């Protein structure tokens with residue numbers, strides 16, 4: 001039974017419940033046929049990991065039993081960007097302070113000559129990654145997920161698809177640089193096998209900060 005409270009959508013996950021509680025917690029007591037079922041509504045604050053929620057089932061004259069439910073989302077579709085996507089790309093990039101900031105001309109160039117992948121949910125742009133290849137080495141120029149969509153694995157999906165494409169096109173490596181303090185982005189890259197390979201001291205301005213260089217090398 002799905003419980004909907006705008007976005008995200010919640011629904012029962014029986015296997016999860018069993019896994020977490022280790023028993024059939026909402027089995028009907030002997031002889032019980034009726035039960036009252038109600039949902040707890042949830043709030044998810046931006047930039048937090050989805051939390052588990054509970055739904056409750058109560059048989060008359062029994063203690064309420066709990067079952068875990070899992071937050072689920074509509075599937076995100078990944079596709080290559082077209083030139084007319086650039087204004088929407090810029091709109092989410094400009095709202096992400098930690099992102100690299102590029103002009104629309106630079107994005108136009110990347111769409112035409114590099115790789116720009118978009119993540120869309122129900123037709124709405126929720127994130128993108130862009131890269132360009134130089135002599136068999138791909139460089140990630142930016143990856144951004146819009147504020148309302150963070151911590152749902154969207155950047156991971158984008159990076160995975162980019163890695164797949166780079167590998168298919170016989171890239172030798174994917175490289176990138178990131179502000180030392182940008183722990184979400186560093187966590188993202190490290191999760192996908194990128195390794196720290198260097199540092200550029202004082203590379204960034206406003207504020208001045210080192211760049212950490214990462215590389216993912218493809219074994220051939």
Ligand SMILES: CC(C)(COP(=O)(O)OP(=O)(O)OC[C@H]1O[C@@H](n2cnc3c(N)ncnc32)[C@H](O)[C@@H]1OP(=O)(O)O)[C@@H](O)C(=O)NCCC(=O)NCCS
Pocket residue numbers: 047096097098099100141142143144145146149150151152153154155156157177178179182183184185186187188189191
């Ligand atoms: C970095 C960014 C793209 C991650 O997007 P996202 O869709 O929320 O990331 P995912 O949900 O796919 O998370 C993948 C991994 O990234 C890391 N991560 C993401 N957000 C994090 C956070 N707020 N704190 C710590 N680690 C984080 C985690 O390792 C996470 O894996 P886990 O969920 O198993 O812990 C997003 O935070 C963003 O748009 N930031 C602003 C733009 C930016 O800084 N881009 C990088 C430019 S180089």
